[in-house]
Amino acid sequence: MFRLSDIIEEFIKELMRGTGADTLEIQRNELAEHFNCAPSQINYVLSTRFSIDKGYYIESRRGGGGYIRIQKLEIARKPYLSHLIFEHIGDSLTQMDALRVLKNLEEKNIISSRERAIMEAAVNDKSINVFSPPKDAVRANIMKSMLSTLIRE
Amino acid sequence: MFRLSDIIEEFIKELMRGTGADTLEIQRNELAEHFNCAPSQINYVLSTRFSIDKGYYIESRRGGGGYIRIQKLEIARKPYLSHLIFEHIGDSLTQMDALRVLKNLEEKNIISSRERAIMEAAVNDKSINVFSPPKDAVRANIMKSMLSTLIRE
DNA sequence: CTCTTTGACTTTCTTTGACTATTAATATTA
């Protein structure tokens, strides 16, 4: 069950927890060499796990002394939930993206692990056994609906 | 006489008894190779013998590093939830009935009010905007799936 | 007829690599 992308994700998160700071600077090639992978795999990890919607902001610079700066956004609960509901999710949401969003919500202590499990179950492909409106559309609805209960309170 | 599906079923159950843990991760292709059968036969076994109604919860992931995770629901520990999942809900659940069930669960302190709100949102008619499988069938699925997370923990 | 087995085809993630773009450092020229 060796998934390098997950390992790199954890490595970065662990590094951030370690320094205590909310920003981390890495060098793409160095990191790639550390994990013995193609440099572009780092981009893959960043775009799938450290996007704005997961609560991270990324800046980078090319050329000599270049870097990638990963910043963990400290957004308040409601604005973050609003962003998810009104901007990110839209009318289609894949299962993978849903799972990643939920993982981050738990990491940000916006939901408990029980709540995460409940929501994961609700947006799971196996639960949403539909044809006519595509699964991703139904999932988007359910997800937005669930998240909005958290804003209401 | 030799029903391969039964043998695979037993093999998986034996594996779970062996490890003592309530979850087991397998790789579909590996298992298929072990039994010299088509990979899709594993799906057949899982869907006929390891569904939620049979007391198991399944998660899976495709792509590199993919897996199938089978978790046994320890129903004895949660009789009320089990009753709901295995007897009450069945394969169709109206919105009214879902709301009643959730209200009851909160009154019995099995779920928090937040959890109730989340689940209500998930099984709401507005979230489940489907035609082809009737809403009540999809709702039953989602509901059982969510409730089974409470047994799993 | 029902349940099981098989296999071709599909879908979803991940990994890799060739090619491109940008920036900083350095060398060259006016």
Add this chain to the structure above:
DNA sequence: TAATATTAATAGTCAAAGAAAGTCAAAGAG
């Protein structure tokens, strides 16, 4: 010396290949 060109050092993009799992319908067995 100031301006400009060149080179080296980074990071970015995109599509193809790889690695799983899922679906569905037809064939087979009881």
